[in-house]
Amino acid sequence: MQNFGLTFDKYLRENLKSLILKICGLFAVLAMIALWIGYVYNTEEWDYTSLVYDRAHMREVGFFSFLLVLISMVCASDAMSIMSSKEKRLSTLMTPSTMLSKFVTVWIVNVPLPVAVFVLFGYAADFLRYLVYLPFAHSGDVRPISLFDLGIPTEVINVFFMMIVIGQSLFMLGGTVWSKRPTLKTVVALALICIVYTMLAKFGYILALKPGYFWFSFSDAEPQIWVCWIITAVISAGIYALSYFRFKESEIINRW
Numbered sequence: 001m002q003n004f005g006l007t008f009d010k011y012l013r014e015n016l017k018s019l020i021l022k023i024c025g026l027f028a029v030l031a032m033i034a035l036w037i038g039y040v041y042n043t044e045e046w047d048y049t050s051l052v053y054d055r056a057h058m059r060e061v062g063f064f065s066f067l068l069v070l071i072s073m074v075c076a077s078d079a080m081s082i083m084s085s086k087e088k089r090l091s092t093l094m095t096p097s098t099m100l101s102k103f104v105t106v107w108i109v110n111v112p113l114p115v116a117v118f119v120l121f122g123y124a125a126d127f128l129r130y131l132v133y134l135p136f137a138h139s140g141d142v143r144p145i146s147l148f149d150l151g152i153p154t155e156v157i158n159v160f161f162m163m164i165v166i167g168q169s170l171f172m173l174g175g176t177v178w179s180k181r182p183t184l185k186t187v188v189a190l191a192l193i194c195i196v197y198t199m200l201a202k203f204g205y206i207l208a209l210k211p212g213y214f215w216f217s218f219s220d221a222e223p224q225i226w227v228c229w230i231i232t233a234v235i236s237a238g239i240y241a242l243s244y245f246r247f248k249e250s251e252i253i254n255r256w
Helices: 002-014 016-041 055-083 086-094 099-110 112-136 154-177 182-208 225-255
Strands: none
Touching: 002 016, 002 099, 016 055, 016 112, 055 099, 055 112, 055 154, 055 182, 055 225, 099 112, 099 225, 154 182, 154 225
């Protein structure tokens, strides 16, 4: 734990300026989007007394959800940028720390931290919109965002974050495989894999309908959310294990 703490502290000190710039830039982008949406939907001369939610909320959820997926995947792909150049590889290999400590450090900074910061800044940007346009509101139509007031089921929210968790693990694995343009190459690889599996599934479906093959019927009962989270955690942990072993192999290759 002491070794990991020193490694984490060294990584933060060396990347403090870039991290601060990224955090400030993220909040600026989210604030501008929220203010623009507020200008479009919170300054209209319409009567919203019959509505139970702010019309800007659905647009914010759409924009922010798209940006969250994009930023979380790009950050996960960029986690292995510490091995992307000769200078960075030399600095990483010369650090007196275990590869596991280095891997966990970049994982924390590039995988769960961007998602947590984005969600926090998303609520902060919406609250800024609320404060700015509250004096111009008509019939009290400007409110702080609440996903439950919008009627979004908790199952949908859970599935969305499950997809982000698995997606980040896949993009981090892609970052360990390709040092240059990992995001683009991972997207292409996943698209090709999806196409191949879709063709195989379609072919198997056609074979299953032919005489002589058994047709299995499955229960249409929805699985429990906690079961889905366990499956998501197991799958993502397995992918992260592959990423770690690939990262560890890169140390051996670069030392030679």
